[in-house]
Amino acid sequence: MGKPKTLEKNMFDLTGKKAVVTGAGRGIGKAVALGLANAGADIGLVSRSEPELNAVAELVKACGRQAVVAASDLTETSDIAPVVNRLARDLGGIDILVNNAGVNIPQDAVDVTEAAWDSVMAINLKAAFFMAQAVGKIMIDQGRGGRIINMTSQTGSVALIKRAAYCASKAGLNLVTKVLAMEWGPHEILVNAVAPTFVETEMTKDMLADPQFREYALAKNILKRFGTTDDVAGAVIYLSSPAANLVTGHVLMVDAGWTAH
Ligand SMILES: NC(=O)c1ccc[n+]([C@@H]2O[C@H](COP(=O)([O-])OP(=O)(O)OC[C@H]3O[C@@H](n4cnc5c(N)ncnc54)[C@H](OP(=O)(O)O)[C@@H]3O)[C@@H](O)[C@H]2O)c1
Numbered sequence: 001m002g003k004p005k006t007l008e009k010n011m012f013d014l015t016g017k018k019a020v021v022t023g024a025g026r027g028i029g030k031a032v033a034l035g036l037a038n039a040g041a042d043i044g045l046v047s048r049s050e051p052e053l054n055a056v057a058e059l060v061k062a063c064g065r066q067a068v069v070a071a072s073d074l075t076e077t078s079d080i081a082p083v084v085n086r087l088a089r090d091l092g093g094i095d096i097l098v099n100n101a102g103v104n105i106p107q108d109a110v111d112v113t114e115a116a117w118d119s120v121m122a123i124n125l126k127a128a129f130f131m132a133q134a135v136g137k138i139m140i141d142q143g144r145g146g147r148i149i150n151m152t153s154q155t156g157s158v159a160l161i162k163r164a165a166y167c168a169s170k171a172g173l174n175l176v177t178k179v180l181a182m183e184w185g186p187h188e189i190l191v192n193a194v195a196p197t198f199v200e201t202e203m204t205k206d207m208l209a210d211p212q213f214r215e216y217a218l219a220k221n222i223l224k225r226f227g228t229t230d231d232v233a234g235a236v237i238y239l240s241s242p243a244a245n246l247v248t249g250h251v252l253m254v255d256a257g258w259t260a261h
Helices: 027-038 050-062 077-091 114-142 164-187 211-219 229-240
Strands: 018-022 042-047 067-071 096-099 146-151 189-196 251-254
Touching: 018 027, 018 077, 018 114, 027 042, 027 050, 027 096, 027 229, 042 050, 042 077, 050 067, 067 077, 077 114, 096 114, 096 229, 114 146, 114 164, 114 189, 146 164, 146 229, 164 189, 189 229, 229 251
Parallel strands: 018 042, 018 096, 042 067, 096 146, 146 189, 189 251
Antiparallel strands: none
């Protein structure tokens, strides 16, 4: 009998892998980019604000990894394939995509405008799908498998008031995740989602400043604390790594037990 693989190598090692992270300039995406870099991957960084991306790129380089910046508005669907192709060229292929860019516009259902609905869907669902499509084509052509990780939310599985469009976008992306897992499994492209509870970032800063909302946001949280961006990055590193070789079509709740009861 050969030596067990668990003794041969670090199962979370990403040395030599090429990863693209959207929404990488701050918050969860920044922690994901740095976590993947620290595990050994070179990183393509995408969002609209170039100064934020450049700052994260410096931190990636400090880990000894290559960083490539692509400032782009991913709701401009026709820009997606050119951006992805340039990142693949500069990085030397793409092995991991983390579809993390997203927005939330909390509004009572009676107040939601068509423009607000469309802008949430445009980045959270439509851009995530077309990023996956552009990267999926490259991964299929490369013939070396790959990982796609979609950042959804606990609200893709359970309802939250004032978030009709946001919940719909995340539930939609959870199911897109499963469709892509089925279609691309034969190419060894594993597609999963990470679904966090509330994490303190720019996105949640205003809502979590309200003591009443904080209380509500912890009510179903078994651990009685909000997530950190590192808590979420850990789940993404796992799903990107050889430790998750048999995991696909899964939504990994990183929700402090919110959906357990
Ligand atoms: N924070 C939470 O409690 C929480 C919980 C569950 C799920 N999530 C999800 O986690 C992801 C990251 O959230 P976060 O809290 O880290 O938010 P954040 O701090 O607001 O970061 C969002 C990122 O997405 C980028 N982005 C937004 N619109 C974009 C566009 N049109 N094109 C390209 N990039 C765009 C932003 O950069 P630019 O604005 O510079 O483009 C930024 O880098 C989101 O998908 C969010 O729904 C967050």
